[in-house]
Amino acid sequence: MHISNSITIQHDESDFTTLPFVPFSDVEKTIGEEIGDGAFGRAHYVKDSSPTRVYKITKFGDISSNESRICKIAGEIGVGPAFHRAFLTDTCWKGNKEEKCLFIEMDYAGRPLHKWRRALTKSGEEYLSEGKTIKRIYGEKELFYCDLFTKIKMLAERNIPYSDTNAGNIIMPEPGSSEGLKLIDFGGIRISKDCKEAATTVLESKTNQKWMQKFTKLPKLSDKSLELIKWFTGSQPDVGDKAPVIALTFKKADDVVTKDVEEKKVDQEFDDGQVARQLMEELDMAYARGLAAQLEREHQDEAYARRLQLQGEEDERGLKRQRELEDLDMAYAISLQDELSNKKPKK
Numbered sequence: 427m428h429i430s431n432s433i434t435i436q437h438d439e440s441d442f443t444t445l446p447f448v449p450f451s452d453v454e455k456t457i458g459e460e461i462g463d464g465a466f467g468r469a470h471y472v473k474d475s476s477p478t479r480v481y482k483i484t485k486f487g488d489i490s491s492n493e494s495r496i497c498k499i500a501g502e503i504g505v506g507p508a509f510h511r512a513f514l515t516d517t518c519w520k521g522n523k524e525e526k527c528l529f530i531e532m533d534y535a536g537r538p539l540h541k542w543r544r545a546l547t548k549s550g551e552e553y554l555s556e557g558k559t560i561k562r563i564y565g566e567k568e569l570f571y572c573d574l575f576t577k578i579k580m581l582a583e584r585n586i587p588y589s590d591t592n593a594g595n596i597i598m599p600e601p602g603s604s605e606g607l608k609l610i611d612f613g614g615i616r617i618s619k620d621c622k623e624a625a626t627t628v629l630e631s632k633t634n635q636k637w638m639q640k641f642t643k644l645p646k647l648s649d650k651s652l653e654l655i656k657w658f659t660g661s662q663p664d665v666g667d668k669a670p671v672i673a674l675t676f677k678k679a680d681d682v683v684t685k686d687v688e689e690k691k692v693d694q695e696f697d698d699g700q701v702a703r704q705l706m707e708e709l710d711m712a713y714a715r716g717l718a719a720q721l722e723r724e725h726q727d728e729a730y731a732r733r734l735q736l737q738g739e740e741d742e743r744g745l746k747r748q749r750e751l752e753d754l755d756m757a758y759a760i761s762l763q764d765e766l767s768n769k770k771p772k773k
């Protein structure tokens with residue numbers, strides 16, 4: 427198997443031994459606005475960077491122990507955004523006082539697929555499907571699948587089984603541009619012992635299976651596409667005018683799944699994921715709106731309570747004054763009475 431570039435990651439390598447340390451107090455001032463907050467980490471812009479750079483920040487543990495190495499290789503072979511540096515910090519990321527954090531600094535590569543869906547939906551149009559979004563960007567879906575699997579293959583050739591091809595991890599080019607996609611998010615990848623194992627592991631991922639199944643269903647695939655499919659699956663679709671019908675079976679660790687049943691499930695799970703993601707964003711908005719309304723109400727309630735309190739104080743002062751006046755009146759009345767009784771002619 428020919429590998430165009432000699433950088434290959436070894437099975438037993440790890441970030442632990444090699445990363446430099448930078449105190450968080452030095453890093454903090456360079457952290458800009460947040461781009462995304464995921465299950466394992468978060469991404470922020472690097473403040474005042476030009477061209478724009480990004481920090482991918484994760485809690486440093488065994489799951490991310492190869493993330494920066496993979497990110498570096500991916501950048502070097504053009505599969506991921508250009509990598510600049512990676513380091514550990516001592517402390518403190520939103521409450522994780524004792525945790526070490528891994529920072530990876532790389533180029534900002536653009537919008538991921540799910541954000542393009544929204545960005546390319548014209549006003550008044552139904553929310554764009556993933557397929558239509560891909561078509562708007564690439565013109566032909568086949569070009570996208572070819573681009574995607576060529577890049578996954580480049581990683582697999584370096585023992586890296588890239589598996590998390592969800593729509594947040596595929597950074598897409600501008601529509602019509604000649605630049606290809608970029609893959610991000612290399613946390614949690616276990617380095618394979620060789621390229622063959624990596625290629626097999628790639629097709630154990632449900633998202634990769636989903637893309638591969640869609641790829642193999644396209645009509646009139648080019649030779650390049652057919653070669654790629656063969657490289658991963660070991661079989662080649664029938665070539666003909668109609669959509670190729672192939673009995674694609676993907677080996678999983680403990681079972682074998684066949685295309686029809688699995689494809690529906692994968693699509694469903696994937697769509698559910700997208701819907702959930704969107705709902706979350708909308709819920710966030712709804713939550714923010716609710717919070718604002720609540721604060722407003724609280725503010726109004728507070729103002730009302732203050733008015734009542736002032737009025738009460740006012741009333742109390744009034745009452746006190748009245749009592750004083752009454753007391754004075756009383757005193758005056760008594761003194762008047764005394765005076766009058768003194769003036770009475772004595773018998």
Ligand SMILES: Nc1ncnc2c1ncn2[C@@H]1O[C@H](COP(=O)(O)OP(=O)(O)OP(=O)(O)O)[C@@H](O)[C@H]1O
Pocket residue numbers: 461462463464465466467468469480482507532533534535536537538594595597610611612613
């Ligand atoms: N280099 C980059 N260029 C552009 N956007 C980026 C880059 N790195 C990260 N992002 C954005 O930040 C998001 C989160 O990054 P990433 O997927 O690496 O983190 P994660 O913690 O694994 O998140 P998730 O659990 O959502 O996958 C991405 O979906 C993407 O929108």
Ligand SMILES: [Mg+2]
Pocket residue numbers: 464594595611
């Ligand atoms: Mg991600």
